[in-house]
Amino acid sequence: MIISGSILALDRANIDTDQIIPARYLTGITKSGLGQYLFTGLPDGPGLLATKPGARILVTRENFGCGSSREHAAWALVDHGFQAVIAPSFARIFHENAYNNALTPIVLSDELIELALRAKSATIDVEQETLSLDGGAPLSFSLDPLRKQFILGGGFMRYLASKIPTIRAWEIASSQ
Amino acid sequence: MGKSLFEKVWDRHIVEQLPGDNALVFIDRVVAHEITTPQGALEIEHDFGDALYDPQRIVAINDHVSPAKDADTAIQAQVLRVWAKRHGIRLYDIGDNGICHVVVPERGYVEPGMTLCCGDSHTCTLGAFGAFALGIGSSAQGGAMLASCLVLSRPKVMRVHVTGKLGNGATAKDLALTVIASIGFKGGTGYVLEYTGSAISALSMEERMTLCNMAIESGATTGIIAPDETTVAYLRGREQQPSGAEFDARAEAWLALRADEDATYDTSVAINGSAIRPVVSWGTNPGESAPITGTIPSDADPTSLTYMGLEAGQALRSIAVDQAFIGSCTNARLSDLRAAAEVFRGRKVAIPTIVTPGSQAVRRAAEREGLHDVFQDAGALWTHSSCGPCLGMSMGVIAPGTRCVSSSNRNFPGRMGADGRVHLASPAIVAASAILGRLGSPDELEPLPLAQSRGIAA
Numbered sequence: 001m002i003i004s005g006s007i008l009a010l011d012r013a014n015i016d017t018d019q020i021i022p023a024r025y026l027t028g029i030t031k032s033g034l035g036q037y038l039f040t041g042l043p044d045g046p047g048l049l050a051t052k053p054g055a056r057i058l059v060t061r062e063n064f065g066c067g068s069s070r071e072h073a074a075w076a077l078v079d080h081g082f083q084a085v086i087a088p089s090f091a092r093i094f095h096e097n098a099y100n101n102a103l104t105p106i107v108l109s110d111e112l113i114e115l116a117l118r119a120k121s122a123t124i125d126v127e128q129e130t131l132s133l134d135g136g137a138p139l140s141f142s143l144d145p146l147r148k149q150f151i152l153g154g155g156f157m158r159y160l161a162s163k164i165p166t167i168r169a170w171e172i173a174s175s176q
Numbered sequence: 177m178g179k180s181l182f183e184k185v186w187d188r189h190i191v192e193q194l195p196g197d198n199a200l201v202f203i204d205r206v207v208a209h210e211i212t213t214p215q216g217a218l219e220i221e222h223d224f225g226d227a228l229y230d231p232q233r234i235v236a237i238n239d240h241v242s243p244a245k246d247a248d249t250a251i252q253a254q255v256l257r258v259w260a261k262r263h264g265i266r267l268y269d270i271g272d273n274g275i276c277h278v279v280v281p282e283r284g285y286v287e288p289g290m291t292l293c294c295g296d297s298h299t300c301t302l303g304a305f306g307a308f309a310l311g312i313g314s315s316a317q318g319g320a321m322l323a324s325c326l327v328l329s330r331p332k333v334m335r336v337h338v339t340g341k342l343g344n345g346a347t348a349k350d351l352a353l354t355v356i357a358s359i360g361f362k363g364g365t366g367y368v369l370e371y372t373g374s375a376i377s378a379l380s381m382e383e384r385m386t387l388c389n390m391a392i393e394s395g396a397t398t399g400i401i402a403p404d405e406t407t408v409a410y411l412r413g414r415e416q417q418p419s420g421a422e423f424d425a426r427a428e429a430w431l432a433l434r435a436d437e438d439a440t441y442d443t444s445v446a447i448n449g450s451a452i453r454p455v456v457s458w459g460t461n462p463g464e465s466a467p468i469t470g471t472i473p474s475d476a477d478p479t480s481l482t483y484m485g486l487e488a489g490q491a492l493r494s495i496a497v498d499q500a501f502i503g504s505c506t507n508a509r510l511s512d513l514r515a516a517a518e519v520f521r522g523r524k525v526a527i528p529t530i531v532t533p534g535s536q537a538v539r540r541a542a543e544r545e546g547l548h549d550v551f552q553d554a555g556a557l558w559t560h561s562s563c564g565p566c567l568g569m570s571m572g573v574i575a576p577g578t579r580c581v582s583s584s585n586r587n588f589p590g591r592m593g594a595d596g597r598v599h600l601a602s603p604a605i606v607a608a609s610a611i612l613g614r615l616g617s618p619d620e621l622e623p624l625p626l627a628q629s630r631g632i633a634a
């Protein structure tokens with residue numbers, strides 16, 4: 001799986017999920033249609049998005065996605081067209097949500113983040129775990145080996161469904 | 177090598193080790209609310225034949241916007257209702273509901289040693305009972321309903337050892353804010369906070385819930401506190417608990433669940449509980465707080481200050497507020513309402529003030545004590561239970577640029593309404609601020625005539 005496209009740089013740390021999508025837009029029952037509300041919790045968010053209409057890759061700073069567990073944050077990013085988020089660190093729940101929605105979360109060192117924030121575009125090879133900025137030499141990153149499979153094939157729910165017999169057997173064994 | 181309490185609970189629930197640092201973790205109880213459950217439930221219906229692993233392990237609650245405020249939120253609640261009914265899942269709904277993190281313990285759905293999850297970050301509240309309880313996204317929530325398991329990487333454990341005893345007007349909320357300020361608002365990322373020490377054992381269950389509720393505000397996976405007699409006494413007689421010998425047998429097992437004497441932790445912090453003073457947040461994350469008698473630190477983050485319309489060095493007690501809110505899963509249980517009522521009794525609010533009980537059961541208990549009269553006599557609005565303005569969705573959303581002092585847990589930009597500003601504090605500080613019209617504490621209020629302070633009608 002190759003993700004290739006222009007970068008939107010959000011040069012800020014600690015973007016919480018209320019800023020990614022405010023609670024007033026959490027009134028649906030499906031995962032779709034939330035892209036239009038992306039970053040409306042950031043005063044300059046919509047303006048920033050408008051500068052890079054076709055961006056596929058978001059680059060930002062540490063602790064991205066902290067706060068509320070709302071998966072709507074990942075859905076809004078995906079619905080808007082993002083396929084990968086690059087940051088020095090992610091909040092736990094957002095990190096899991098990203099994997100569960102095939103929004104590839106890439107952790108890079110602070111040093112490489114500086115380069116990525118200045119780059120115009122990137123090409124990401126999810127399988128090989130490499131990325132190239134503006135056509136430059138490939139940099140490597142690492143993904144969670146299990147959750148990577150959720151991105152590449154079938155998704156998280158399907159994986160869990162395949163485990164149900166094991167889980168039932170464990171439950172019976174552990175209650176004895 | 178001894179084990180921490182968290183490790184013991186974790187180890188008992190591992191179905192299988194998975195590639196990487198991951199494990200398949202069995203989940204004993206799934207809590208479902210109307211904002212984050214329908215998506216996973218619909219996916220199971222479409223893709224997996226509507227089969228849930230064990231509906232009896234699920235409890236559903238309409239809480240975030242209840243009653244609905246418009247057609248969309250009505251649909252969310254209705255989807256939860258219809259789904260729960262179809263699967264025979266117990267649903268707490270209008271009239272008998274409340275914020276899920278308040279309802280679940282008060283009905284006795286949480287027990288020491290359990291694992292629980294909910295598509296809501298403040299599920300960590302339930303760690304107060306010695307359970308491993310965590311917030312997750314809607315897909316993971318769907319997975320937990322489909323297979324009663326989560327895929328988790330094992331968190332590290334941070335011991336937060338609090339010695340001494342809270343006093344001098346300091347509450348569990350002040351402790352929670354102090355812990356976040358000392359470890360940093362991302363300092364808990366990757367950890368479970370295991371709270372120990374004399375100041376922790378002295379807390380009531382309601383106070384422990386306030387403390388654990390805010391574990392997520394340091395980025396932590398959750399918080400956890402060892403069960404003891406206080407825990408047992410709280411759970412005895414609750415709706416979902418058995419009585420008599422069956423309960424006693426459970427209680428015995430719970431009391432045996434604790435960290436080993438020689439438990440090792442990945443990291444530890446020590447806090448002197450006796451030194452904690454009432455605090456209030458001044459910035460845009462819960463780690464940015466300071467004692468109410470103090471000033472905004474000179475090294476305060478300028479971005480936070482610009483958003484909040486404040487300056488470094490400013491006295492916190494000089495900050496005028498436009499609205500006060502007592503509510504949320506952090507501080508809207510009976511003891512919180514009593515603490516607020518103590519301050520309101522015989523006085524009048526200077527700004528619009530909303531008091532929202534954590535559940536309908538709390539509401540009824542408060543009314544039996546006449547607290548609703550105290551709030552309304554003071555000029556505050558006494559509402560039914562819901563999440564309300566805590567998340568800026570209904571029942572008191574604040575206007576851009578205005579400032580609300582709140583007993584809730586998040587002060588992120590726009591949290592309680594677009595461009596609104598939030599100051600977090602304990603119910604007593606919120607109540608005092610409501611009367612003063614600025615941030616302030618109960619000790620600043622004019623003493624009342626004796627008869628009035630005893631609640632005797634003049």
Ligand code: SF4
Pocket residue numbers: 240275276277296298503504505506562563566567584585
């Ligand atoms: S009261 Fe606030 S923090 Fe608690 S569950 Fe409701 S919205 Fe979330």
